[in-house]
Amino acid sequence: MDLHIVGLNHRYGDMPVLDGIDLRIESGRIVCLIGPSGCGKSTLLRLIGGLEQPTDGAIGQIGEPPDGCLNPLTYIFQDFALLPWRTARGNISLVLEDHDLSERETGRIVDDVLARTDLSDFGNAFPRQLSGGMKQRVAIARALAVNPAVLLMDEPLSALDGQTRALLMDDLIGLWTREPFTAVYVTHNLQEAVRLGHKIVVLSRRPGRIRDQVAINMPLEDRPDAVAELAQTQRYLWELLREEAQAADRELADA
């Protein structure tokens, strides 16, 4: 399933936040959205998943979601959004309970996604017992449980420390290489973007416009060995962002 964004404008009251966004998200590829803080990249992600309505323009789904898909557009949040009163298993089964699945089927899905995220021993742990990295793994398992067509990731690694981030980045790449998924990945970390993105979309400061789209054709599994080449792309992206970030940084919040 592809996503097609056409002529998207969005404003909060009088303030334009997104301006004329045209974007195609292709099946089986990861699109990274980068931009200075407050450029509307998280807003764009909420619009794509239908959590907000665009002022203008449209977002279309082209093609059918895969078989057995329970929730085509599925988020992974920066703050994990796990229910503290449910165990890891309970948090995953939460998103299956509204679908007509037998108890056996639910159990099978939960076991499967726990195994895929290396969490099989932690099914009965409450979120408060888990580290940040483990919490995000549970959230990833929950997202995988509904067999999504497109994963919408809103800075999923930003609340984690550097080492945990590296570990989870490897996990995400592992998941993708085993079974390619479609994703929109919002980040402000350029290194993450060049490591994970097939296409990197650079947004300008508010109101967010697309400044450039950079395609990286190198396969994900080759990238750890091509640091120099990626560094060049990263430098180019930083050139694009630098001025925008500087100007955005100097804006007053309420001005």
Added chain:
Amino acid sequence: MPDARTLAGQPVMFRGGGFAPRPVGPLGPAVFIVVIGLWEMGSRIGWIAPLVLPAPSEAFAALAYLFETGQIWRHLEASVSRLVIGWSAGMALGVAIGFAIGLFSIARSGLVPVVAALFPIPKIALLPLFIVWFGIGEGSKIATILFGTLFPTVIATYGGVDNVDRSLIRMGQSFGLSWWSIVRKIVLPGALPAILSGTRISASIAIILLVAAEMIGAEYGIGAYVLLAGNLAATDQLIAGVAMLSVLGLTVSWLIGRAERYFLRWRS
């Protein structure tokens, strides 16, 4: 070269610590025993006149007499049944109204001013009106407790619903959960800590109103017993009645503590 273990220069002064009170084992019961002991001694020596304040032993004898005659069960049964009916009805209604205010704009704008206007009225002032409406019997007493516990419960509940993490609700919506699932599985558990701490307040209000309501037109009940004791200047019985209220309050608060530990065991 100085030895690593001999200190050169001034030691760094310790200035942390404190501000962390911990429970000291048997100190609580010890204070009780000492106070009651001093009181008993004062009465025996004659420092405290028996009419002003009876000795603890006399109050205890009055309590023992209540057990002997079996009267205590009639008083307790009357009081506890009023408390349970009034309080649970007030809680149920309060939680329902609180959820309505927390979830629907119309209920919020329509009911919040009404709650704000009625909450500060001492419900005991309405007792005469309740007697006209519901009769001098059980109806008016239960209505007083119901209305007294209703408003704090409403306020605690909608405060709790308001404070439910919106990102969790967004998460539920993003996974396509139904409205009812979100309310049951996300909003209700999220509001439960606030609702349970509201029960502590409403429980103590319920006991206060129970006693006050029983002082008007009740034959049995702890409030009626205390009032009668006061009218007869039987201070020993009065103290016995007050002790019963204290035990009742402690029991209720213990039960709520158990409920909190059970329902909120997911918290650290």
